[in-house]
Amino acid sequence: MSAFAADALAGKVILVTGGAGAIGAACVESAERAGAVVVAADLPSATPRPGREVLPLDVTFTASVDALVARVLEEHGRLDGAVNVAGVGGPSARLHEYADVDWSRVLGVNLDGLFRCLRAEVRAMLAHPAGPVAGRGRSVVNISSVTGHVGHPGAAAYSASKHAVEGLTRSAALEYAGDGIRVNSVVPGFIGTELLHSRRTEAEVAALASLHAVDRLGTAEEVAAVVTFLLSDAAAFVTGSSQAVDGGFLAGRLPPSG
Template sequence: MARLQDKVIIITGAAQGMGATHARLCIEEGAQVVLTDINAEKGLALAEELGSNALFIQHDVTCEQGWAQVVEQTEAHFGPVNVLVNNAGITMAKSILDTSLDDYRRIIEINQVSVFLGMKAVIPSMQTRKQGSIINISSINGLVGGAIGYTDSKFAVRGMTKAAALSCAPYGIRVNSVHPGVIATPMVIQEDTKAAVEAFAKNIPLQRLAQPEEVSSIVLYLASDDSSYSTGAEFIVDGGLTAR
């Protein structure tokens, strides 16, 4: 039997990139997946491609009311939520001196506050099943330093994951974080950055970038019952980059 047979999963930021890869694998493994994203055009196209086990909902992850509507529509369409993948996020590579307060608040709202809102919104639905799995996508910059704002938000996701894991354990709800390194996505491998990225990859112990599917495999594990005793943990997918 498929590893996610009949599980109901919400994935944010699922219209493209790693979120779309997570959605494809979850559906291949038998799940019913709600894809949310601010980009309606790409989200609707992907849901149509994935078939009847996919539902797209346009969603601003920083809006508390929007989260309530996503959970309500998910339950009406597929039933109570089994899994939440808090995948939506943005990057920003500015120095602290070049970062405005508006810049800083935007990245914190999208990368950090949305994770809090998502967890808070789905927990009551998961409680009706007396089990659940919340997967918060952080970054290796939730473990080591990087750009201001982005690093701050990803460290916060790591901390929130541990706090929520302790709070949710009595309900049978597990909460874990995933920490990708450099992933071979179109955003990373652009013509003007390709040479620099390939040079950087030589410094990774495995000497290559990760493929999006390699991160999705960890998401699949955490969404499945195979990870039934894992909670409050960090799952690092970086080719050994942070091991030094």
């Protein structure tokens, strides 16, 4: 259950890309509980949660992104906030083993795709009046990763793409602060999704959990709570920031002494 007041996002129109995945779906539900009108979008092949409408979106195509944002404007008249979650992990391989096609796919979705979404979202925000429900301005939240701040052996493409997302977020925040558009990133640690557990042994999951100071994996709902805060007017003085939701991962946990 979200800790936010029922009206924290009352009446605001929020778009969530990657809305069928664990973090995306949690962001959709958290924003709805806070009163927002939420549009979720994901690949046509994605499986949404029961009872949830998810519009088709392929972030690797400009036409798909622009059509989605145009539909939001047509149906709701404006866009007050957006959460860019859509992303892929890519294969686990050392750099010298990485194929061009795999590198291009990871960067094409995680960086180029996010750029297309952010561009379309900002254009919509600039072109259509916010109205009183937008409060102090609009907000875009980009989902990054702890690997956007540190290296990750076997995931050079993913780490490079998330480092780039951090730079893109800060640059956009500076460019559009004067237009009342805030842009921030949220930086999850390792989140205990069904997908993560399905791809790892219990020992591997435990090893990942031990990298966090709190000695556990995070939840999608914990990430969504911070996203909802950044979408709300309570975060009106927050832009260009990188908000870690990582259980102390980036603090640099040291091994036990003794």
